[in-house]
Amino acid sequence: MKINYLYFKNSVNDFTKIIFILLFISLTTIVKGQNELKKIDSLLNNRSETYQENLRNIDSAIVLAYQLEDKKILTDAYISKAVYIYEQRNYNEALKNYKTANDLSLSVKDDYLYYTTLFGIATTKAQLNETKEAISIFERCLTYFNQNKEDSKHFKKYLNTLGQLSYLNIKANNLEKSVFYNDLELKNTVDTLNYHYAIKNKGIINFYKKDYKSAFSELKESQKVFLKQQDFTWYIITEQYLGEILYKENRVDEAINYFRNVVKLSKQKKIVNDELRLSYERLIAYNELKGNKNEQILAINDLLSFDSLYYATDNLIAKPNLEKYENTKLKFERNNLEKSNNRLKYSVIGFIVLVVLCSFCVYYFYQKKHKNRINKLLGDITKLKGSTLSLRAKSVKKEKGKSIFDDRLEASLSTFEACQLYLNPTFTLNDLVKELKSNRTIVSNYINSSRNKNFNQYINELRINYAVNRLMNEPTLKKYTIDALAEEVGFNSRKTFSDAFLEHTGCRPSRFIRNL
Structure with missing residues (x-):
């Protein structure tokens, strides 16, 4: 009014x-x-x-x-x-x-x-582990942040960049550059929390310089602050360096306590870092030397768990490393079986070999039979993209006389597809309706008419096409388990993903991956 x-x-x-x-x-x-x-x-x-x-x-x-x-x-x-x-x-x-x-x-x-x-x-x-590229980009950042470090937020980023360059150059074996950046880091971080991270880097540098006394003191000093700040990642990494210093000084029994602590804490805090792997290997070697077979098996199991988690998240652990310790574990198990029943063991091994050979023969012929089918499928998927675009173009032409509201829905659906919101496994028709600020009936009818399928079929097709495209263009994705792949492309379960994949491509994802 x-x-x-x-x-x-x-x-x-x-x-x-x-x-x-x-x-x-x-x-x-x-x-x-x-x-x-x-x-x-x-x-x-x-x-x-x-x-x-x-x-x-x-x-x-x-x-x-x-x-x-x-x-x-x-x-x-x-x-x-x-x-x-x-x-x-x-x-x-x-x-x-x-x-x-x-x-x-x-x-x-x-x-x-x-x-x-x-x-x-x-x-x-x-x-x-793209260390060289990371260093190059950080050096560009350092130039900019250094020029503007009078401003507090620029100065904070400047200090962080120095710390990264100091540490990464250690990993890249550029010790001289690492010392240069660490000196700048120490000079600029006095009376700040970053100072203890600079001291940590200095300790690691001195470790590689074989100045073990200075390195041990500096790492111990920084470790106290990490514990106080609950920065468990750096606390555990410095714990390993402390153990390695004692190991280099032939104080093996003392060093082993540090390595045990690294394994214990990394498991508790679920911290997986490539540098920590050494502690697991040290424990295996130590128990083998001492003849502690049971402890060695436990240590191997810990390393296998570590590698499995690291491989699943980062795809960086090479498979031979897994096989090396897997074979060692099987060796122990074989020796135990030999003591109890030699004949049974060889019978079982012979049976397994026979089964493997038979399975291989069956697999070979089955693989050959389906190879052409997979190649045809890849061609069909490429054609599908073009036909989908053609269908949409015809649909737009056919529906040209419809309301501006339909145009807005189409634009919103295109945005939805571009943002890949369908990768959220909990995404429902109600969620889409909420995103489009419309109502359920209108959105459902529009999908049926414009996509020639219901909502679930539409979402599953988007997810499966996304999965196929990534599998064809990203070789590392083929190393994923089916469960991990299902989660990656927006499915709640392995079965739902596998069934949808079969429906849209004519084969299961495992067979599709093997034939790429």
């Missing part, structure tokens, strides 16, 4: 009316934009207990950011997604999101934002 009153009261002429209307529209747009920003902030910062729920919230924030057409907000949203996925140790996926954020930041006149995304890319590459 107040607005109407003010409107008519100020209606002196048409010009006044136009000015008032424009002002009112402008204020309404600003308020709406502020509400959307608050919603994005809430979605990005409020964490639930489940990974999928958090990922869904972040993806919803990204959709809202696309709708606002604000590249800075969109860049921040992708950075948030990259950081969250990085924390879950899915480094390849985190790297993709950091790269997306980096591309978006190019259109935003904010150098700090651009170099923040570069810093994220370098950090992720370091975790993927």
Whole structure:
């Protein structure tokens, strides 16, 4: 009522009316934009207990950011997604999101934002053992942050970059460069928390310089702060270096206590780092030397568990390393069987060999039979992409006379597909309706008419096409278990994924992978 009153009261002429209307529209747009920003902030910062729920919230924030057409907000949203996925140790996926954020930041006149995304890319590459590339990117970041380090946030990133360069150059065997960056790090971090991380790097440098006395003292000093700050990753890594120092000094029994502690804590805290593998190997060798067969088997089992987890998350442990210790474990088991029943053992082994040979023959002929079928399938999938686009084009032409509302639905569905929200295994038709701000009947009918399938068929087709494309273009994905692959492409269970894959491709995922 107040607005109407003010409107008519100020209606002196048409010009006044136009000015008032424009002002009112402008204020309404600003308020709406502020509400959307608050919603994005809430979605990005409020964490639930489940990974999928958090990922869904972040993806919803990204959709809202696309709708606002604000590249800075969109860049921040992708950075948030990259950081969250990085924390879950899915480094390849985190790297993709950091790269997306980096591309978006190019259109935003904010150098700090651009170099923040570069810093994220370098950090992720370091975790993927792409050390040389990580160092090169960090050096670019260092130049920028150094030029602007009078500002507190730039200075913080400057210190972090120095620390990364100091540590990564140790891993790259560039000890001289590591010392150079560490000296800068120590000089600039006095009276800050970063100082203890600089001391840690200095201790590691002295370890490789074989100045074990200084290294032990410096690592012990930094370790106290890590424990206080609950930085268990660096606490455990320094624990291993302390053990290795004692080992190099031939104080093996003392060193073993440190290695045992590394294994114990890394299992408790679920910390998997390539450097920690040495502690597991030291325990195996020590128990073998002492003749502690049972302890050696336990140590081997621990290493196999470590490698399995590391291989599943990072795809970095080479298979021969697994086979080396797997064969050792089988050797112990074989010796125990020999003591109890030699004949039984050889009978079992002979039977297994026979079964394996028969299985191989069957597999060979079956593989040959299905090879042509798989090749045909790959060709059909390529044709499917073109036919799908053609169908959509015809559908659009056919439905040209329909409402603008249908156009908006199509645009929203395209955004939904581009953002890959279908990879969320808990995503339902109600969730899609909520994202599209429509109602269930309209969305369901539109999918039926425009995609020629119901919602579940539509979602499963998107997921299976995504799985097939990634399997064809990413060789490392073939090493995933079917369970892991199902989760990666948005299915709740192995069976659901396998059945959907069979329905859309004509074969099970395991056979498809073997024939790539």
